[in-house]
Amino acid sequence: MSTLRDRRHRHDRFFERARRADFAARSVYKLEEIQERHRLLGPRARVLDLGCRPGSWLEYCARLVGPGGALVGLDRTPLDRVIPGARIVVGDVLEVTPEVLRGDLAAFDVVLSDMAPDTSGIRSLDQARSAALFGRALDLALALLASGGHFVGKLFQGPDWQRLLGRVRAEFDRMVVEKPAASRKASIEQYVVGIGRRP
Numbered sequence: 711m712s713t714l715r716d717r718r719h720r721h722d723r724f725f726e727r728a729r730r731a732d733f734a735a736r737s738v739y740k741l742e743e744i745q746e747r748h749r750l751l752g753p754r755a756r757v758l759d760l761g762c763r764p765g766s767w768l769e770y771c772a773r774l775v776g777p778g779g780a781l782v783g784l785d786r787t788p789l790d791r792v793i794p795g796a797r798i799v800v801g802d803v804l805e806v807t808p809e810v811l812r813g814d815l816a817a818f819d820v821v822l823s824d825m826a827p828d829t830s831g832i833r834s835l836d837q838a839r840s841a842a843l844f845g846r847a848l849d850l851a852l853a854l855l856a857s858g859g860h861f862v863g864k865l866f867q868g869p870d871w872q873r874l875l876g877r878v879r880a881e882f883d884r885m886v887v888e889k890p891a892a893s894r895k896a897s898i899e900q901y902v903v904g905i906g907r908r909p
């Protein structure tokens with residue numbers, strides 16, 4: 711049973727803003743902050759969102775890319791909301807092929823991953839699972855991004871942190887790490903941003 715403190719924690723200012731703006735989740739404000747800093751998304755962009763449920767990142771992307779853009783979302787659980795204009799693939803990121811995600815698009819301009827493992831409470835296990843999801847998201851991004859494209863991936867800080875940051879640094883012109891205000895301070899999640907995929 712959730713306590714009053716849990717509920718207060720969940721129903722914070724970001725939760726209320728998201729509810730009023732009809733976004734599916736408060737996590738939209740993490741992507742919004744990253745977008746306002748780095749301007750990764752623009753009109754007509756082709757965006758792949760890995761771990762897209764319940765759909766707030768796709769809803770936000772839809773507003774930015776407009777009718778000329780393309781949105782593809784993947785999640786292992788079907789979405790409860792319809793995101794107009796988005797193609798949703800239901801499946802596990804560890805099993806899906808790049809071809810299924812690409813569909814009839816030549817490439818993506820932006821690949822996002824907000825995937826998180828089901829936390830076990832065992833820190834080392836959660837860190838290893840987060841690293842595996844992030845590594846897979848990065849592999850897919852490298853297979854599917856157009857030259858000059860961008861990557862955003864959620865990663866828990868842990869033993870694989872420096873190795874994975876090094877991979878992003880090697881493949882993109884710039885690498886930055888963001889901890890948006892909407893990301894809870896107690897959470898070890900961070901967002902690793904790769905800007906400008908090298909040819």
Ligand SMILES: C[S@@+](CC[C@H](N)C(=O)[O-])C[C@H]1O[C@@H](n2cnc3c(N)ncnc32)[C@H](O)[C@@H]1O
Binds near residue numbers: 735737738767785
């Ligand atoms: C924090 S939520 C994403 C929230 C989303 N960015 C939004 O704003 O609506 C993380 C999602 O990652 C998905 N996920 C976790 N592991 C996955 C996997 N192996 N394959 C596909 N999706 C996965 C979960 O099902 C969950 O819906």
